Amino acid sequence: MAWNFNQKEAVFxxxxxxxRGEILSGKYAPHEQxxxxxxxxxxxxxxxxxxxxALAHLEEEGILHSxxxxxxxxxxxxxxxxxxxxxxxxxxxxxxxxxxRALGITTEELVKYIxxxxxx
Numbered sequence: 001m002a003w004n005f006n007q008k009e010a011v012f013x014x015x016x017x018x019x020r021g022e023i024l025s026g027k028y029a030p031h032e033q034x035x036x037x038x039x040x041x042x043x044x045x046x047x048x049x050x051x052x053x054a055l056a057h058l059e060e061e062g063i064l065h066s067x068x069x070x071x072x073x074x075x076x077x078x079x080x081x082x083x084x085x086x087x088x089x090x091x092x093x094x095x096x097x098x099x100x101r102a103l104g105i106t107t108e109e110l111v112k113y114i115x116x117x118x119x120x
Contacts, residue, residue, distance in 0.1 A: 002045030015044060015054035023063055023074055024085045031076040034064055 003018065005011050019040075022028060034055075035043075041051040055072060058064040062080045064072045075081065100110050 003043075011046060012050050012053040012057065015040075015046065015051060016057040019054065019058060020061075020063060020084065020088065023058075024081060024088060028074045030074050030078065030081065032074050033070075034072040034074060036071060 003015070005014050028034060037048050037051050037055060040055075041048040044051065055064060059066060059072070061084060062077065063075055063084055065075055066072050096110070097107070105113075
């Protein structure tokens with residue numbers, strides 16, 4: 001099934017964000033071989049060049065590394081993965097804070113809503 005993309009951000013960045021999230025959530029283990037460009041492009045229903053650009057972006061971050069013609073692998077460097085996870089968490093919190101502040105919701109109210117939702 002094709003992945004859903006928004007019009008606000010470049011598709012390759014949305015793909016990189018999704019794949020980064022899958023890696024950091026443990027769907028792909030450290031040092032595990034990553035699916036091929038063609039396989040992922042087919043799954044996402046995007047051009048292989050777009051997928052290649054997303055994977056190159058993750059390589060630049062150090063999350064993936066290439067072994068020539070063998071393929072790409074998730075890094076085994078836990079410090080890189082930990083740092084990427086923290087960066088992703090901080091970005092998510094920052095976005096939530098920006099959106100809720102625009103609605104006039106205070107940090108205290110937000111914490112209350114989060115706590116209530118977490119109980120459900």
